[in-house]
Amino acid sequence: MEGAADNFDYDRLLAFVKTLPGAKDIHDLPVWSVTPERVALSYHLIVNPENSLERSTEIIKQLKEYVLKEFKISHTTIEIETDQCGSFTIFKAFQAIRRAIKTEMMGSITYQ
Numbered sequence: 001m002e003g004a005a006d007n008f009d010y011d012r013l014l015a016f017v018k019t020l021p022g023a024k025d026i027h028d029l030p031v032w033s034v035t036p037e038r039v040a041l042s043y044h045l046i047v048n049p050e051n052s053l054e055r056s057t058e059i060i061k062q063l064k065e066y067v068l069k070e071f072k073i074s075h076t077t078i079e080i081e082t083d084q085c086g087s088f089t090i091f092k093a094f095q096a097i098r099r100a101i102k103t104e105m106m107g108s109i110t111y112q
């Protein structure tokens, strides 16, 4: 199946997240195609625990708008957190492996 799910640019979305005051990180990021035309995205968003509800809601709105504009994905589900959940470690491991494959340095996987 082709579509945005195959070439979703995680690093680009993360870079945008880092520009939003009160947003800290994202993880657990499945992207899947329901059909080639309809792609859905789901992830966890870590926000500053001192954010107001209004600020966190605004961050989610901005992220959804960005993903729609940049990746043409109109169905986004964001789970909001103020701390790392249990799936974070697995996600980081996945990212490290993906980076290693990207750079063809399978001998030197590092965790951040």
Ligand SMILES: [Zn+2]
Binding pocket: 027, 028, 044, 081, 084, 085, 086, 087, 088
């Ligand atoms: Zn999480």
